[in-house]
Amino acid sequence: MRPAVSEAAARCGSGAEGSAAPAVETVRLMRRFGPLTAVDDLNLLVPAGAIFGLLGPNGAGKSTTIKMLTTLLAPTSGSARVLGFDVARQSVEVRWRIGYIPQLLSADGSLTGYENLLVFAKLYDIRRAERARRIQEALDFMGLADAADTLVRRYSGGMIRRLEIAQSMLHRPAVLFLDEPTVGLDPVARHTVWTHLRDLRRQFGATILMTTHDMEEADQLCEVVAIMHRGRVVALGSPADLKVTLGGGATLDDVFVHYTGTAFEEGARYQDVARDRRTARRLG
Amino acid sequence: MFVFLRQTLAVAEAEVRKLRHDPMELLTRAIQPLLWLVVFGRVFGRLREIPTGQLSYLDFMAPGILAQSVLFIAIFYGISVIWERDLGILHKFLVSPASRVALVSGKALSAGVRAMSQAMIIYAVAALMKIHLRLSVGAVLGVLASIALGAAIFSTFSLAVACVVKTRERFMGIGQVLTMPLFFASNAIYPLAMMPAWLRGLAAANPLTYQVDALRELMIDGGRSLFGLPLDFAVDAIVLVALIGLGARLYPKIIT
Numbered sequence: 420m421r422p423a424v425s426e427a428a429a430r431c432g433s434g435a436e437g438s439a440a441p442a443v444e445t446v447r448l449m450r451r452f453g454p455l456t457a458v459d460d461l462n463l464l465v466p467a468g469a470i471f472g473l474l475g476p477n478g479a480g481k482s483t484t485i486k487m488l489t490t491l492l493a494p495t496s497g498s499a500r501v502l503g504f505d506v507a508r509q510s511v512e513v514r515w516r517i518g519y520i521p522q523l524l525s526a527d528g529s530l531t532g533y534e535n536l537l538v539f540a541k542l543y544d545i546r547r548a549e550r551a552r553r554i555q556e557a558l559d560f561m562g563l564a565d566a567a568d569t570l571v572r573r574y575s576g577g578m579i580r581r582l583e584i585a586q587s588m589l590h591r592p593a594v595l596f597l598d599e600p601t602v603g604l605d606p607v608a609r610h611t612v613w614t615h616l617r618d619l620r621r622q623f624g625a626t627i628l629m630t631t632h633d634m635e636e637a638d639q640l641c642e643v644v645a646i647m648h649r650g651r652v653v654a655l656g657s658p659a660d661l662k663v664t665l666g667g668g669a670t671l672d673d674v675f676v677h678y679t680g681t682a683f684e685e686g687a688r689y690q691d692v693a694r695d696r697r698t699a700r701r702l703g
Numbered sequence: 704m705f706v707f708l709r710q711t712l713a714v715a716e717a718e719v720r721k722l723r724h725d726p727m728e729l730l731t732r733a734i735q736p737l738l739w740l741v742v743f744g745r746v747f748g749r750l751r752e753i754p755t756g757q758l759s760y761l762d763f764m765a766p767g768i769l770a771q772s773v774l775f776i777a778i779f780y781g782i783s784v785i786w787e788r789d790l791g792i793l794h795k796f797l798v799s800p801a802s803r804v805a806l807v808s809g810k811a812l813s814a815g816v817r818a819m820s821q822a823m824i825i826y827a828v829a830a831l832m833k834i835h836l837r838l839s840v841g842a843v844l845g846v847l848a849s850i851a852l853g854a855a856i857f858s859t860f861s862l863a864v865a866c867v868v869k870t871r872e873r874f875m876g877i878g879q880v881l882t883m884p885l886f887f888a889s890n891a892i893y894p895l896a897m898m899p900a901w902l903r904g905l906a907a908a909n910p911l912t913y914q915v916d917a918l919r920e921l922m923i924d925g926g927r928s929l930f931g932l933p934l935d936f937a938v939d940a941i942v943l944v945a946l947i948g949l950g951a952r953l954y955p956k957i958i959t
Contacts, residue, residue: 489798491958511800519798523791529721541713542799544706570724586795 440503442467442594442626443488447497449650450483457483459650461497465628465643467593470620472641473630476679480650481630482522485598488628489519502593515543518587518625522598526582528572532563535571536586543590557585561615577608584615588623595619597629601636613640634671644671646678653678710801714809719816729817733824736772740765740828743892753893757925765834766918766926767891769825770911773818773850777857778882780814781865781874788869788957797958803951807859811947814858815851822850835924845921845932852939853914857885859946866953891915895929913938 443465450458458480465471473481486492488499490510498505504512526535536557540550558564561581571579580600587595600616601609613636620627631637637644638658646654646661654661654674661674669677722729740761747753748760755763787793796806829836837843861878868874888905889912895903906912917935920928928935 486958491794491797491955511802514798514800517798519795521791521794523789523794525791525795527717527721527787527792528790529724530717531724534717534720538713538717539795539799541716542710542796542801544709544800 440467440500441465442469443471443499443501443628445484445488445497445499448484448487448494448499449496450480450487450492451495456650458487458494461650461652463645463652465626467626468620468624469643470616470627470629470641472637472644473628473647474632474634474637474644474675475630475647476632479647479679481647482598483650484647485519485596485628485630489517489596490514515590516593518590518592518595520580520583520587520595520597520600522602522630524579526571526574526579526586529570531568531570532558532574532578532582533567535582536589539586540589545590553589557589560618561585575608576604577611580604580608580612581615584612584619588619588625591623592625594626594628597627599631600629601631601633609636616640634675638671646675648679707802707805710805711809711812714796714801714806715812715816718810718813722817722820729820730824732776733772733821735775736768736821736825737828739768739771740825740832744768744832747892754896755894756927758923759835761832762835762923762926763894763919764892765825765829765836766922767889767915769822769846769850769922770853770889770915770918771886771891772821772825773853773914774857774885774911775882776818776821777814777854778861778885779878780810780858781861781878782871784810784862784865784957785869785871785874789871794958797955803954804947807862807947807950807954810862811855811859811943811950812851814854818850818854819847822846837922837924837926842921846918849914849917849921849936852936852943853911856910856914856939856943856946859943859950863946863950863953866950866957869957885909885911889915890929910939910942 441464443463445461445463448458448461448463449456461480461484463484473484475481483492487494488501488506490506490513493507498507500506501513502516504516506513526532527538530538533554536554537550540554545553555564558567561584563578563582563585566574566578571582574582584600597616601612604612616627617640619625629641641658643655643657644661645652656664658671658674662669662671665674665677744761744764747764750760753760753763784793797803826836864877864881865874868877888902889909890906891911895906895912898906913930913935916928916930917932917939919926920932930938
């Protein structure tokens with residue numbers, strides 16, 4: 420099992436060791452799938468406490484990057500560190516300290532909201548007394564207290580997303596990874612999710628790394644964005660700076676198109692499109 | 704170690720809570736084994752050609768049908784794993800600090816609990832059919848342990864297959880191909896002594912055979928285990944440990 424020291428560090432929340440190291444740092448990170456290079460020579464630095472957006476068209480390598488950073492996928496070469504821990508060699512250390520909300524629907528529809536939270540509180544080994552308190556707090560915070568004992572399959576898309584965020588914050592992760600957090604949500608639900616993410620950061624000081632191809636979302640939420648194209652970062656900066664660089668009242672949409680060109684169409688694979696639509700249908 | 708156990712129990716608890724929300728599923732699962740007992744058992748029981756020792760054919764086959772019903776449920780367990788993968792639920796479990804062994808063991812444990820409910824239904828019908836059941840506490844506990852072990856084995860096997868094939872369509876095909884050979888290459892509905900040598904060889908390598916052998920002694924008044932209970936349980940326990948090791952290795956691959 421893992422050493423007692425790291426257990427204590429993970430339990431006390433944001434992790435003292437995290438303050439020195441950047442939240443995420445990758446060096447020449449690469450991932451291949453057969454002949455396809457999904458992530459190519461990626462160098463990324465996410466400072467602690469930031470809300471960082473990974474932008475790019477479908478197939479740009481955003482989800483693959485997130486999967487490597489969350490230890491789901493091993494890098495082909497290069498390295499990635501989260502809070503100073505190597506994702507390949509110290510994956511368990513990383514897992515104790517991060518939260519993850521996949522693009523797909525990840526709350527279990529055949530359990531209630533409360534049960535979804537309970538199971539994850541137990542997986543993260545939060546002790547009984549603390550567990551009850553944190554679950555109640557999470558339900559209140561996300562406005563789900565009234566729906567706690569309802570089966571999640573009866574939830575709306577926005578409620579499910581809020582539950583997933585609540586689930587991912589139970590163990591007070593120092594870094595939260597979100598893959599397309601608002602895809603398929605209606606405008607009201609999207610804004611609610613954004614508000615909750617900002618509140619989370621304020622309350623717990625978590626670093627947030629999210630992927631999106633929604634420019635409004637990036638503009639509203641992210642302090643720094645990296646635009647990815649064909650597995651590489653092609654632009655990096657605050658949304659405002661990127662717009663200024665292009666000049667002439669450019670929007671973030673313009674910036675996106677400028678750096679990724681026609682990739683909107685060529686990058687998307689059938690599988691990605693199918694997944695987006697499926698997620699959208701479930702949430703909508 | 705205690706963290707490992709708590710995480711295993713958390714995974715199992717999730718599954719058991721799901722069952723509580725939808726208990727109908729368990730009832731529908733019981734229909735098939737009942738048909739085997741009531742129709743197949745009755746008809747073949749009249750044959751009196753099958754050498755079942757001092758047991759009647761119905762007494763002989765009842766443990767086999769119980770084991771079979773556990774097998775049939777457990778072998779399709781992988782479908783729910785693929786379903787969870789397609790939804791995205793599995794991703795979050797894999798990002799949690801729980802070890803892969805704990806995740807797989809939790810699933811196996813929940814399959815065991817699920818299978819025990821089958822036993823209750825089959826016992827009720829068997830009693831109505833005047834099958835000679837052993838009803839001592841020790842015997843019943845033994846039966847439950849044997850069922851849980853069998854369910855854990857075949858559900859973990861199923862999970863490992865699911866991690867390799869990854870889609871429901873392919874899994875359904877393979878599941879169908881696996882169940883009948885596992886069932887027929889065992890002592891569930893006919894004794895080993897009746898089998899041609901090649902089939903007896905296969906049956907000896909089939910964990911279901913050892914489960915049925917144990918059940919025959921534990922469940923039926925006058926039933927005898929051929930290999931002895933310690934060997935029956937030891938073989939299946941070793942198989943389970945090996946399969947959990949394999950499942951834990953394959954589990955992370957399901958999402959790639």
